[in-house]
Amino acid sequence: EVQLVESGGGLVQPGGSLRLSCAASGFTFSTYWMHWVRQAPGKGLVWVARINGDGSSTYYADSVKGRFTISRDNAKNTLYLQMNRLTGDDTALYYCTRYGMTTSFDYWGQGDLVTVSS
Amino acid sequence: DIQMTQSPSTLSASVGDRVIITCRASQSVSPWLAWHQQKPGKAPKLLIYKVSILQSGVPSRFSGSGSGTEFTLTISSLQPDDFATYYCQQYNSYVSFGPGTKVDIK
Numbered sequence: 316e317v318q319l320v321e322s323g324g325g326l327v328q329p330g331g332s333l334r335l336s337c338a339a340s341g342f343t344f345s346t347y348w349m350h351w352v353r354q355a356p357g358k359g360l361v362w363v364a365r366i367n368g369d370g371s372s373t374y375y376a377d378s379v380k381g382r383f384t385i386s387r388d389n390a391k392n393t394l395y396l397q398m399n400r401l402t403g404d405d406t407a408l409y410y411c412t413r414y415g416m417t418t419s420f421d422y423w424g425q426g427d428l429v430t431v432s433s
Numbered sequence: 434d435i436q437m438t439q440s441p442s443t444l445s446a447s448v449g450d451r452v453i454i455t456c457r458a459s460q461s462v463s464p465w466l467a468w469h470q471q472k473p474g475k476a477p478k479l480l481i482y483k484v485s486i487l488q489s490g491v492p493s494r495f496s497g498s499g500s501g502t503e504f505t506l507t508i509s510s511l512q513p514d515d516f517a518t519y520y521c522q523q524y525n526s527y528v529s530f531g532p533g534t535k536v537d538i539k
Binding site for chain 1: 465467469471476477478479482483488520522524527528529530531532533
Protein backbone atom coordinates (compact mmCIF):
# COMPACT_ATOMS: atom_id res chain seq x y z
CA GLU A 316 0.00 0.00 0.00
CA VAL A 317 1.35 3.39 -1.00
CA GLN A 318 1.79 5.74 1.96
CA LEU A 319 3.08 9.29 2.16
CA VAL A 320 3.47 10.76 5.63
CA GLU A 321 4.50 14.39 6.10
CA SER A 322 6.12 15.77 9.23
CA GLY A 323 8.04 18.80 10.45
CA GLY A 324 5.34 21.43 10.27
CA GLY A 325 4.41 23.83 13.03
CA LEU A 326 4.44 27.45 14.12
CA VAL A 327 7.33 29.61 12.96
CA GLN A 328 7.99 33.35 13.14
CA PRO A 329 8.16 35.48 10.00
CA GLY A 330 11.63 35.27 8.52
CA GLY A 331 12.20 31.86 10.06
CA SER A 332 12.91 28.48 8.56
CA LEU A 333 11.35 25.04 8.65
CA ARG A 334 12.05 21.71 6.99
CA LEU A 335 9.23 19.39 6.00
CA SER A 336 9.78 15.69 5.47
CA CYS A 337 7.65 13.17 3.63
CA ALA A 338 8.27 9.49 4.35
CA ALA A 339 7.26 7.27 1.45
CA SER A 340 6.51 3.57 1.48
CA GLY A 341 4.79 0.91 -0.58
CA PHE A 342 6.43 1.77 -3.89
CA THR A 343 9.84 2.17 -5.50
CA PHE A 344 10.44 5.73 -4.37
CA SER A 345 13.42 6.47 -6.62
CA THR A 346 11.43 5.85 -9.81
CA TYR A 347 8.87 8.59 -9.19
CA TRP A 348 8.98 12.33 -9.48
CA MET A 349 7.65 13.92 -6.31
CA HIS A 350 5.95 17.27 -5.73
CA TRP A 351 4.87 19.56 -2.93
CA VAL A 352 1.45 21.21 -3.16
CA ARG A 353 0.09 23.63 -0.58
CA GLN A 354 -3.33 24.88 0.46
CA ALA A 355 -3.83 28.05 2.48
CA PRO A 356 -6.72 27.89 4.98
CA GLY A 357 -10.02 27.94 3.10
CA LYS A 358 -8.29 28.29 -0.26
CA GLY A 359 -7.48 26.11 -3.26
CA LEU A 360 -4.55 23.91 -4.20
CA VAL A 361 -1.32 25.57 -5.28
CA TRP A 362 1.66 23.76 -6.75
CA VAL A 363 4.96 24.54 -4.97
CA ALA A 364 7.87 22.44 -6.25
CA ARG A 365 8.88 19.22 -7.96
CA ILE A 366 11.89 16.95 -8.12
CA ASN A 367 12.76 14.14 -10.50
CA GLY A 368 13.55 10.59 -9.49
CA ASP A 369 17.28 10.87 -8.88
CA GLY A 370 17.12 14.41 -7.52
CA SER A 371 19.09 15.96 -10.36
CA SER A 372 16.31 18.25 -11.57
CA THR A 373 14.09 20.58 -9.56
CA TYR A 374 11.56 23.29 -10.37
CA TYR A 375 9.73 25.83 -8.25
CA ALA A 376 6.74 28.12 -8.30
CA ASP A 377 7.78 31.76 -8.65
CA SER A 378 6.33 32.50 -5.21
CA VAL A 379 8.89 30.27 -3.46
CA LYS A 380 11.85 30.36 -5.85
CA GLY A 381 15.04 31.27 -4.03
CA ARG A 382 13.50 30.59 -0.61
CA PHE A 383 12.43 26.94 -0.76
CA THR A 384 14.53 23.91 -1.67
CA ILE A 385 13.10 20.53 -2.57
CA SER A 386 15.34 17.49 -2.15
CA ARG A 387 15.16 13.76 -1.62
CA ASP A 388 17.07 10.91 -0.06
CA ASN A 389 16.27 7.78 -2.04
CA ALA A 390 18.15 5.58 0.43
CA LYS A 391 15.72 6.75 3.13
CA ASN A 392 12.66 6.96 0.86
CA THR A 393 12.15 10.52 2.05
CA LEU A 394 11.25 13.78 0.35
CA TYR A 395 12.12 17.14 1.89
CA LEU A 396 11.13 20.78 1.60
CA GLN A 397 13.48 23.29 3.19
CA MET A 398 11.62 26.57 3.66
CA ASN A 399 13.54 29.76 4.45
CA ARG A 400 12.55 33.42 4.87
CA LEU A 401 8.99 32.42 5.61
CA THR A 402 6.16 34.96 5.45
CA GLY A 403 2.49 34.90 6.38
CA ASP A 404 1.65 34.03 2.77
CA ASP A 405 3.39 30.69 3.29
CA THR A 406 0.89 29.67 5.95
CA ALA A 407 -0.75 26.56 4.53
CA LEU A 408 -1.26 22.85 4.69
CA TYR A 409 1.60 21.28 2.75
CA TYR A 410 1.00 18.03 0.87
CA CYS A 411 3.59 15.78 -0.66
CA THR A 412 2.34 13.96 -3.73
CA ARG A 413 3.54 11.17 -5.96
CA TYR A 414 3.57 12.05 -9.64
CA GLY A 415 3.01 9.50 -12.38
CA MET A 416 3.83 10.70 -15.89
CA THR A 417 0.46 9.53 -17.14
CA THR A 418 -1.65 9.72 -13.99
CA SER A 419 -0.26 12.94 -12.49
CA PHE A 420 -0.84 13.15 -8.71
CA ASP A 421 -2.05 9.65 -7.93
CA TYR A 422 -1.23 9.59 -4.20
CA TRP A 423 -1.28 12.37 -1.62
CA GLY A 424 -0.03 12.57 1.94
CA GLN A 425 -2.35 13.70 4.70
CA GLY A 426 -0.78 17.15 4.77
CA ASP A 427 1.27 19.06 7.35
CA LEU A 428 0.33 22.50 8.62
CA VAL A 429 2.83 25.34 8.54
CA THR A 430 1.78 28.51 10.36
CA VAL A 431 3.89 31.64 9.99
CA SER A 432 3.03 34.12 12.70
CA SER A 433 4.63 36.23 15.40
CA ASP B 434 2.19 29.72 -17.23
CA ILE B 435 -1.08 27.96 -17.99
CA GLN B 436 -4.06 29.43 -16.12
CA MET B 437 -7.01 27.21 -15.24
CA THR B 438 -10.56 28.36 -14.57
CA GLN B 439 -13.58 26.40 -13.38
CA SER B 440 -17.31 27.03 -13.46
CA PRO B 441 -19.37 27.23 -11.46
CA SER B 442 -17.44 28.04 -8.29
CA THR B 443 -20.27 26.61 -6.21
CA LEU B 444 -22.99 24.22 -7.27
CA SER B 445 -26.02 23.28 -5.17
CA ALA B 446 -27.52 19.94 -6.09
CA SER B 447 -29.62 17.08 -4.76
CA VAL B 448 -28.92 13.39 -4.50
CA GLY B 449 -29.65 11.82 -7.88
CA ASP B 450 -28.92 14.96 -9.88
CA ARG B 451 -26.64 14.99 -12.90
CA VAL B 452 -23.79 17.38 -12.20
CA ILE B 453 -21.46 18.95 -14.75
CA ILE B 454 -18.38 20.98 -13.88
CA THR B 455 -16.45 22.85 -16.57
CA CYS B 456 -12.73 23.53 -16.62
CA ARG B 457 -10.96 25.81 -19.08
CA ALA B 458 -7.26 26.24 -19.74
CA SER B 459 -5.53 29.34 -21.11
CA GLN B 460 -3.88 27.18 -23.78
CA SER B 461 -4.20 23.63 -24.98
CA VAL B 462 -3.34 21.01 -22.37
CA SER B 463 -4.72 17.89 -24.06
CA PRO B 464 -4.56 15.15 -22.99
CA TRP B 465 -2.90 16.02 -19.72
CA LEU B 466 -5.87 17.00 -17.60
CA ALA B 467 -6.82 15.46 -14.25
CA TRP B 468 -9.64 15.88 -11.75
CA HIS B 469 -9.28 15.62 -7.98
CA GLN B 470 -11.93 15.43 -5.26
CA GLN B 471 -11.35 16.94 -1.83
CA LYS B 472 -13.56 16.55 1.21
CA PRO B 473 -13.26 18.87 4.24
CA GLY B 474 -10.22 18.07 6.36
CA LYS B 475 -8.98 15.44 3.92
CA ALA B 476 -6.27 15.23 1.30
CA PRO B 477 -7.29 15.47 -2.35
CA LYS B 478 -8.01 12.23 -4.16
CA LEU B 479 -7.36 11.58 -7.85
CA LEU B 480 -10.58 10.79 -9.72
CA ILE B 481 -9.68 11.06 -13.40
CA TYR B 482 -6.47 11.45 -15.35
CA LYS B 483 -5.61 11.99 -19.00
CA VAL B 484 -8.99 13.70 -19.50
CA SER B 485 -11.20 10.63 -19.21
CA ILE B 486 -9.47 7.69 -17.52
CA LEU B 487 -10.97 6.73 -14.17
CA GLN B 488 -8.48 6.10 -11.41
CA SER B 489 -8.76 2.60 -9.94
CA GLY B 490 -11.62 2.33 -7.46
CA VAL B 491 -13.47 5.45 -8.62
CA PRO B 492 -17.19 4.82 -9.22
CA SER B 493 -18.35 4.76 -12.82
CA ARG B 494 -20.84 7.59 -12.19
CA PHE B 495 -17.84 9.90 -12.62
CA SER B 496 -16.70 10.67 -16.15
CA GLY B 497 -14.46 13.17 -17.85
CA SER B 498 -14.37 14.54 -21.35
CA GLY B 499 -13.06 17.38 -23.46
CA SER B 500 -10.07 18.40 -25.48
CA GLY B 501 -7.82 21.34 -26.18
CA THR B 502 -8.76 23.97 -23.64
CA GLU B 503 -12.24 22.91 -22.48
CA PHE B 504 -13.03 19.95 -20.26
CA THR B 505 -15.91 18.65 -18.17
CA LEU B 506 -16.35 16.44 -15.15
CA THR B 507 -19.76 14.78 -15.02
CA ILE B 508 -21.33 12.97 -12.10
CA SER B 509 -24.24 11.04 -13.61
CA SER B 510 -26.25 10.59 -10.40
CA LEU B 511 -24.98 12.52 -7.38
CA GLN B 512 -24.56 10.43 -4.24
CA PRO B 513 -24.23 11.60 -0.62
CA ASP B 514 -20.51 10.77 -0.67
CA ASP B 515 -19.96 13.13 -3.62
CA PHE B 516 -20.53 16.41 -1.79
CA ALA B 517 -17.02 17.84 -1.94
CA THR B 518 -14.81 20.29 -3.78
CA TYR B 519 -13.51 19.32 -7.21
CA TYR B 520 -10.30 20.63 -8.78
CA CYS B 521 -9.12 20.30 -12.34
CA GLN B 522 -5.37 20.21 -12.87
CA GLN B 523 -3.23 20.40 -15.98
CA TYR B 524 0.10 18.65 -16.32
CA ASN B 525 0.91 19.48 -19.92
CA SER B 526 3.30 22.26 -18.98
CA TYR B 527 4.50 21.95 -15.41
CA VAL B 528 1.43 21.90 -13.12
CA SER B 529 -1.45 24.19 -12.29
CA PHE B 530 -4.82 23.76 -10.63
CA GLY B 531 -8.20 25.29 -11.20
CA PRO B 532 -9.73 27.29 -8.31
CA GLY B 533 -12.14 24.51 -7.40
CA THR B 534 -15.89 23.86 -7.59
CA LYS B 535 -17.72 23.18 -4.35
CA VAL B 536 -20.68 20.83 -4.70
CA ASP B 537 -23.05 21.26 -1.79
CA ILE B 538 -26.49 20.13 -0.79
CA LYS B 539 -29.44 22.02 -2.23
